[in-house]
Amino acid sequence: MLRLPPFTYLQPRTLGEAVRLLAEQPPGEAMAVAGGTDLYPNMKRRQFEPKYLVGLRRLPELRFLHGDARQGLTIGAGMTLTEVSTHPQVRQGYPALATAAGLVSTPQLRNMGTIGGNLCLDTRCNYYNQTYWWRQAIGFCLKKDGDTCWVAPGSRRCWAVASSDTAPVLLALQAQVTLLGPQGERTLPLAALYRDDGIAYLNKGHAEILTRITVPPAEGLRMAYVKLRRRGAFDFPVLGVAVALRLADDGTCTEARLALGAVASAPLLATEAAALLQGNRLTPEVIEAAAAAAFRPARPLDNTDLTLAYRKKMVRVHVARTLYQLAGLAAPAAL
């Protein structure tokens, strides 16, 4: 079988100690690990060869979830995806988050993988998520060990894909994240955590740890998450559509946010599409216009399952379908 590279596992007792252990090493030499469902397979394929792993799994400071739709939610980054997806307050007040967390990979991996880990998930590309040997045969790539992006060989940037399921939902819900680092704690909008760059995809120092996610109150919001993938389990999204809407009594949309996953190196907020919804009733015309607007900025490339032309087309279809569903309308029959 593929073997892990040698490393030393450090088990801090407190978050502060974890930050210190990470800060003591140069970048890349020490990495934080929670569920390990993304990191360990990547280490086996030599995407990462840290000398030290700092284990976050047993830190009680990361293991909480409180609040509800009325007050807002605070989720410790160490809560597993199973815990998040089955939590009564999440299911009741933030059903799209429960859906997204419950669609990640398989039950076994959701029992190990954490919400913090899913937000920090390494970007993915089928030239990158391969063994060292395979990458050597292809001549390595820009993201690791090489100097060419095989997806767009003329490109100077990496086009690996943001593949988190929970990030688009939390973006649409205007979540904030709190990071603890050597300089102390800072809180920022989730959108500010991400960069549209396949390599430097997080605005996060190597010794900073994502500690909690704060989600604003969601009472009265209609929300949904739709995940496109080939199979009902295992697969990362080839498209994620997250929508949060507020509709007035007369059906006018007073608040709208759309976020897309797996169409770029960062989860994208489709602001133009949201603006088309805001202040309007969700008629089929408005929905189709918003779907067309969401479709435009999506720029998938040929580096995941299914072709890029198909994935781009599907943005429009699935955004429209999600909006019809939230508006309580039947989607029109095609063709």
Add this chain to the structure above:
Amino acid sequence: MAADDYTLIGRPIPARVDGAGKVTGLTRYADDLFPARLLYGKLLRSPYPHARILRIDTCKAAALPGVKAVITGADLPRPFSIMPVNQDEHALAIDKVRYVGEPVAAVAAVDEETAEAALHLIEVAYEPLPPVMSIEEALAQPDNRIHTYNRVGNVHRVVALEFGDVEAGFAEADYIREDTFFFQGNTHLPMEQHAAVAHCTPDGQITLWSATQTPHYVHRALAAVLDIPPSRIRVIATPVGGGFGGKSDPFAHEFCAVKLSMLTGRPVKICLTREEVFYAHRGRHPVLMWIRTGVKRNGAITAMHFKSFIDGGAYSSYGVATTYYTGALQTVTYRVPNYRFEGLRVFTNKPPCGPKRGHGTPQPRYALEVHLDKIAEDLGLDPVQIRRPHLAKPFSMTVNHLRITSCALDECLDAVVKRSEFLQKHRRLPFGKGVGLACSAYLSGAGLPIYWNEMPHSGVTLQLDRSGSVCVFCGAVDIGQGSDSVLAFTVAEELGIDPRDVRLVTADTGITPVDLGSYSSRVTFMAGNAAIVAARQLRERLFAAVAEHWGIPARHLRAAQGRIFAVTDPSRSMPFAEAVQRAEAKFGTLSASGSYTPPPLAGKYKGHGVGPSPAYSYTAAVAQVDVDPDTGWVTVEKVWIAHDIGKALNPYLVEGQIEGSVYMALGEVLMEEQVFRRGVHKFPSMLEYKSPTFLEMPEVETILIESLDPEGPYGAKEAGQGPLLPVIPAVANAVYDAIGVRLDEIPITPEKVLKGLELRAKGQVARLGPRGIPAFAFPPPRCVEVPEEWLVHLPDAKTRRP
């Protein structure tokens, strides 16, 4: 004996003999073996699809502490291949590499980490050559040769055969149609990765434990490659965690494990990673096909011409057989009076293709069944009308000299049509919903062995113990299909004992009589027959001893429920163990052997070795699909499948094989593709090589049809492969019924469906598939006369005969 007289045979018995071990983790697969002083082997593989090896330097690797041996092609210079012709493989590449992933060197070390580190220290200098990555490239670049032993360019094999008079047949036709199809390659994806443990002991005895479907052929190949008498080599097939044809060849890791053990004197294990399994491959060949059929207005076929262009990958493997198989079984489902087959297999710089469930027949079956669906529509017939009157008949010969015995294809077809309400649904469901139909046939074991010999294909030895237990020795390998259970139930049935009193020693070339292996759906048929012969011999001796004791004729005795009874006097019975003791007292130690050799089936023309079988199974299937017109997503809602099993020895096992076949077929038709980019396998992982999970599995309604084959054990035929065949075209035909788009290329992915719908919306031909076939001049066909027996079943053919 009437069917109802059986106590075990034909009953749905859920207890497989291997079940408890597998679900509790007690089963020891090859990778679970840890002999003392075990070393771990790893293979260095080529990163180039096509390159000359200029030199290999293993010094640094050999010097690494913990490394015990390093070998290269020079250490294993003798070639091998599963087929006696085209011995074109080496355990480790010599002079040249022909695909990314081809083994070049091997290391044995004290642990896997050290072995892995040693691989990085082996220096190989390559001179890259232009790779040949498709059928078209192989034919377009005859001077860029992958091998030199073949006669021309990259052509591995050419076949051209004609049976009857095809031109006259087309002249008689009222309607002629031509179509082209492409079937993408895919792989077996067994749960268990290939693994082998070799031990060469100081006395020079070699044992190889390996996850193989063919221990007998591995035994022969080891002897040839290592140049060691086969009598010193023992191959033990460990329980196989899924084979599907992917563990039917001798493999590099098996030779290397043995060689490394010979050099170190320590046991050596090599377990492939999942990625390496994709390189070992031997999976479904990509095949480009052209078919031309002439029919009468009522759908009767007057002539058929079929061409296949087969992408073989880098080596021959089973490819000669595959080539013939793409043309062999078209005639076994429908009466084809005149038939021409032209097949061509090319070499490409990809992992070698080989046998996967259905071996060379799913591709032409897909083409033929979709082609017939189109002809039916052209003639204004429904898919049942074009097939029903022209089905193969029981006890007939096909035009290409295949002997059909039992055949209940008509019942299979009627059953699925009725249960699925096919005729009420076909062309009548709302847009986006559709049903499709297809039929098929498959062998119950190849009629001829892989290497020419006149010995039995399967042997069973039974040994009786005074306790009343029976030990079965048989070379057959249970790869999950249930062959061990069939052996135990068969012996228990014949001796009237509890199957739990039967012990099995199987698949050990040092101990068990030869069985040729778990391929071509042959084991239940052949080992089952051998077991019956052996068990009946033993029973005769038990009856002789009991008859003598009771002073009654042996013909009055029966064995059942763990006792021997006198049918004439129900008060008289004795426990089985007592009968054994009396027989042992009379005859000495009790054992018996039985074997099975298929009847002579080979026709009188070259190439007839592939296709004959002692019996053919038949299948019909209907698939119902939902196609989302916005996304192109195809959801299979239900599959109805009727299978002529001859006799279901254990309906649970048969249904399991059929459901597994449906599952595998759905993966092939909708998702799976073994594809390459820049010469490298695009995604050699279970995550990105898309194969369905059980969440994608639809409801399957299985109908077993029992035609009681005269040659099969208790009338049984095969179930392991045939049921895969009709499902693929049934889905393609259902997609057409749903949205009016022809998918003449599989897999049928959402993007292809959407593309087809776009063409349809623009008023263009709503078809996706190959535009044509390469210009290739096949040699004039070898013309074969139709067999005499053919006339019995096609009276109007008489008038055409000279």
